[in-house]
Amino acid sequence: xxxxxxxxxxxxxxxxxxxxxxxxxxxxxxxxxxxxxxxxxxxxxxxxxxxxxxxxxxxxxxxxxxxxxxxxxxxxxxxxxxxxxxxxxxxxxxxxxxxxxxxxxxxxxxxxxxxxxxxxxxxxxxxxxxxxxxxxxxxxxxxxxxxxxxxxxxxxxxxxxxxxxxxxxxxxxxxxxxxxxxxxxxxxxxxxxxxxxxxxxxxxxxxxxxxxxxxxxxxxxxxxxxxxxxxxxxxxxxxxxxxxxxxxxxxxxxxxxxxxxxxxxxxxxxxxxxxxxxxxxxxxxxxxxxxxxxxxxxxxxxxxxxxxxxxx
Amino acid sequence: xxxxxxxxxxxxxxxxxxxxxxxxxxxxxxxxxxxxxxxxxxxxxxxxxxxxxxxxxxxxxxxxxxxxxxxxxxxxxxxxxxxxxxxxxxxxxxxxxxxxxxxxxxxxxxxxxxxxxxxxxxxxxxxxxxxxxxxxxxxxxxxxxxxxxxxxxxxxxxxxxxxxxxxxxxxxxxxxxxxxxxxxxxxxxxxxxxxxxxxxxxxxxxxxxxxxxxxxxxxxxxxxxxxxxxxxxxxxxxxxxxxxxxxxxxxxxxxxxxxxxxxxxxxxxxxxxxxxxxxxxxxxxxxxxxxxxxxxxxxxxxxxxxxxxxxxxxxxxxxxxxxxxxxxxxxxxxxxxxxxxxxxxxxxxxxxxxxxxxxxxxxxxxxxxxxxxxxxxxxxxxxxxxxxxxxxxxxxxxxxxxxxxxxxxxxxxxxxxxxxxxxxxxxxxxxxxxxxxxxxxxxxxxxxxxxxxxxxxxxxxxxxxxxxxxxxxxxxxxxxxxxxxxxx
Numbered sequence: 001x002x003x004x005x006x007x008x009x010x011x012x013x014x015x016x017x018x019x020x021x022x023x024x025x026x027x028x029x030x031x032x033x034x035x036x037x038x039x040x041x042x043x044x045x046x047x048x049x050x051x052x053x054x055x056x057x058x059x060x061x062x063x064x065x066x067x068x069x070x071x072x073x074x075x076x077x078x079x080x081x082x083x084x085x086x087x088x089x090x091x092x093x094x095x096x097x098x099x100x101x102x103x104x105x106x107x108x109x110x111x112x113x114x115x116x117x118x119x120x121x122x123x124x125x126x127x128x129x130x131x132x133x134x135x136x137x138x139x140x141x142x143x144x145x146x147x148x149x150x151x152x153x154x155x156x157x158x159x160x161x162x163x164x165x166x167x168x169x170x171x172x173x174x175x176x177x178x179x180x181x182x183x184x185x186x187x188x189x190x191x192x193x194x195x196x197x198x199x200x201x202x203x204x205x206x207x208x209x210x211x212x213x214x215x216x217x218x219x220x221x222x223x224x225x226x227x228x229x230x231x232x233x234x235x236x237x238x239x240x241x242x243x244x245x246x247x248x249x250x251x252x253x254x255x256x257x258x259x260x261x262x263x264x265x266x267x268x269x270x271x272x273x274x275x276x277x278x279x280x281x282x283x284x285x286x287x288x289x290x291x292x293x294x295x296x297x298x299x300x301x302x303x304x305x306x307x308x309x310x311x312x
Numbered sequence: 313x314x315x316x317x318x319x320x321x322x323x324x325x326x327x328x329x330x331x332x333x334x335x336x337x338x339x340x341x342x343x344x345x346x347x348x349x350x351x352x353x354x355x356x357x358x359x360x361x362x363x364x365x366x367x368x369x370x371x372x373x374x375x376x377x378x379x380x381x382x383x384x385x386x387x388x389x390x391x392x393x394x395x396x397x398x399x400x401x402x403x404x405x406x407x408x409x410x411x412x413x414x415x416x417x418x419x420x421x422x423x424x425x426x427x428x429x430x431x432x433x434x435x436x437x438x439x440x441x442x443x444x445x446x447x448x449x450x451x452x453x454x455x456x457x458x459x460x461x462x463x464x465x466x467x468x469x470x471x472x473x474x475x476x477x478x479x480x481x482x483x484x485x486x487x488x489x490x491x492x493x494x495x496x497x498x499x500x501x502x503x504x505x506x507x508x509x510x511x512x513x514x515x516x517x518x519x520x521x522x523x524x525x526x527x528x529x530x531x532x533x534x535x536x537x538x539x540x541x542x543x544x545x546x547x548x549x550x551x552x553x554x555x556x557x558x559x560x561x562x563x564x565x566x567x568x569x570x571x572x573x574x575x576x577x578x579x580x581x582x583x584x585x586x587x588x589x590x591x592x593x594x595x596x597x598x599x600x601x602x603x604x605x606x607x608x609x610x611x612x613x614x615x616x617x618x619x620x621x622x623x624x625x626x627x628x629x630x631x632x633x634x635x636x637x638x639x640x641x642x643x644x645x646x647x648x649x650x651x652x653x654x655x656x657x658x659x660x661x662x663x664x665x666x667x668x669x670x671x672x673x674x675x676x677x678x679x680x681x682x683x684x685x686x687x688x689x690x691x692x693x694x695x696x697x698x699x700x701x702x703x704x705x706x707x708x709x710x711x712x713x714x715x716x717x718x719x720x721x722x723x724x725x726x727x728x729x730x731x732x733x734x735x736x737x738x739x740x741x742x743x744x745x746x747x748x749x750x751x752x753x754x755x756x757x758x759x760x761x762x763x764x765x766x767x768x769x770x771x772x773x774x775x776x777x778x779x780x781x782x783x784x785x786x787x788x789x790x791x792x793x794x795x796x797x798x799x800x
Contacts, residue, residue: 021628023593023594024593024745026592026593026597028766029593029600029765030593030595030596032599033596033599039648040648040649041648042331042334043331043332043333043334044332045332046330047332049329053329232595239631263329267329268639272328272329275329
């Protein structure tokens with residue numbers, strides 16, 4: 001089916017699922033709402049719970065040219081046991097790496113329950129032929145990736161070739177087999193909230209298990225209004241089809257306080273059902289230590305220096 | 313390998329994420345047990361007092377003076393004595409005082425916000441983010457005009473009127489005070505202001521700001537009391553009456569002032585139409601609907617209490633609206649996470665209950681937020697009525713509470729016709745992605761303020777006021793100076 005889902009409410013897809021109307025986003029109003037929600041005051045036990053949830057939803061990420069098996073191995077240890085001094089601190093959801101490092105991660109995480117996520121499809125630009133992208137996915141899955149983070153072809157999207165974007169996602173989803181598919185929209189390059197909504201609906205219609213804000217390779221990346229727009233699209237799809245699509249915010253979330261704002265937005269937009277690593281992820285690297293620091297502060301009443309948290 | 317065991321399961325997962333209480337501390341507010349009348353820069357004793365309470369739990373906060381007719385006459389006399397010297401000050405000097413008041417309000421904003429929420433019942437996030445900053449902004453704004461009146465009204469030789477009597481409502485106590493006092497002072501008048509019976513405390517705290525700013529005695533006078541105090545002020549020797557409140561009282565004032573040479577401005581009730589077209593950004597429109605009617609518990613004269621939805625999107629809008637209403641956090645006004653606070657008074661609560669009962673009886677379908685209301689205090693759950701006909705009381709009368717009536721329309725013409733079909737005309741909202749339609753609608757809607765893709769947005773530079781039974785005269789902006797000036 002080579003059709004972009006520019007469908008009115010009530011249109012029947014071949015899958016007997018309906019898509020919500022695409023409609024539009026009012027920039028001023030969506031930013032105002034995101035700003036309002038960011039002011040929620042989360043304290044005491046509610047804060048501890050949120051911080052632990054944020055850890056459980058973290059995709060601990062390293063996506064550098066200089067990544068080595070040693071670096072990834074260290075990250076995996078951190079993923080399983082973020083705070084060696086506190087056995088109550090939960091593990092993260094997944095470790096996210098380039099395909100070549102999947103075997104290392106898989107080995108180090110074996111038996112831990114922490115998933116291995118791999119970026120693929122000519123990450124981060126997505127500007128390669130489809131067969132290369134598919135091969136990329138198949139290899140990552142073959143090497144043991146549980147989750148694939150693909151990028152959409154923004155060049156195609158921005159030139160109005162929605163069908164190409166749609167078809168690619170469908171084929172990548174097929175290539176994933178049992179692996180979960182997260183579709184990265186790279187919102188910074190999409191330019192408008194209208195485009196973010198359109199791409200979100202398109203990705204979900206094509207079979208995304210998760211939609212994800214950013215590659216983390218560009219400044220800007222995830223913002224609260226962008227997540228709000230994506231969550232509203234997820235909510236609309238859920239209401240129309242009953243299908244629950246996950247959300248992943250990635251890039252630029254470095255402070256625990258910030259992570260809580262993202263969780264509050266999830267809580268008050270799509271509801272508590274989404275407050276689980278099965279449906280919500282935060283892609284981050286430096287965020288984890290700030291959360292650990294805040295957690296320890298909540299538990300002991302005092303801030304400790306950065307030297308008490310491991311750099312991995 | 314025990315090290316490698318995943319630890320996720322150790323973390324208990326509550327079924328729901330309950331936000332811990334986040335109350336704003338009330339320590340910053342120091343109330344006296346009893347307040348007198350602030351006249352001529354001093355506190356005068358009054359013969360009678362009444363208790364003012366916190367609507368969140370009905371606990372008494374302080375005893376305030378019930379000003380008698382003689383008290384009011386005295387206050388107006390003091391204001392009259394101060395008027396000549398105040399008017400004679402260069403505008404740049406008056407501006408200094410106004411700037412000073414604005415700065416002090418900003419500095420003491422937390423104190424004012426807490427007191428406003430305590431005495432009025434509105435959520436702290438609103439008094440903190442809307443009421444108090446806007447009140448300070450009004451003083452800043454009108455301070456800027458004080459020395460530029462000749463430029464504001466070229467070739468008209470603007471002159472102050474003398475003494476302004478000002479009567480304000482309980483829904484935005486300090487903000488309404490600033491809307492009244494700032495332009496009056498900038499124009500060179502002295503004032504006697506009567507705060508609402510149920511919410512006098514921020515006005516009384518404002519007297520301390522006046523003292524701090526070293527305003528000459530008698531320029532600002534505050535007299536508290538009930539309706540009889542207001543009536544005495546209307547009858548007193550003032551040059552102007554500025555009133556914000558109910559249409560009923562507004563009409564009574566207009567009758568009393570008739571035949572005198574007192575100037576009058578009235579800002580009265582409303583039954584605003586919030587009109588959503590099928591091409592609107594739906595989620596943001598729903599947000600605007602919620603803000604339009606549940607902001608400040610619907611105690612807003614320009615509240616979007618009549619929702620007109622284009623019939624083709626009626627279902628999704630109502631569905632989304634109900635879901636959004638379910639997430640509203642109703643409760644302690646002083647909790648930083650509260651979205652909807654307490655109803656201001658028992659009297660107002662009874663009025664809301666009466667009209668809601670009428671709506672049910674007339675056959676409208678009711679939906680209320682599934683929230684748990686506190687036992688003490690005055691509360692009303694956010695409510696929406698669907699299946700409402702234009703002829704129902706809930707579609708005609710101002711409820712002044714968190715109650716929305718949903719109606720439908722088919723074409724822009726019909727939307728205009730239905731929206732204008734009310735004795736009121738204070739505000740309206742339009743939700744559409746089409747710029748040309750916004751302009752087309754705005755030209756035809758008979759309302760003082762028309763918002764496009766937003767609602768309940770206020771700014772000191774923007775004039776505010778009504779058509780028809782919503783009153784006359786404008787407050788805010790350049791227009792807001794005119795009612796306080798005489799021209800040659």
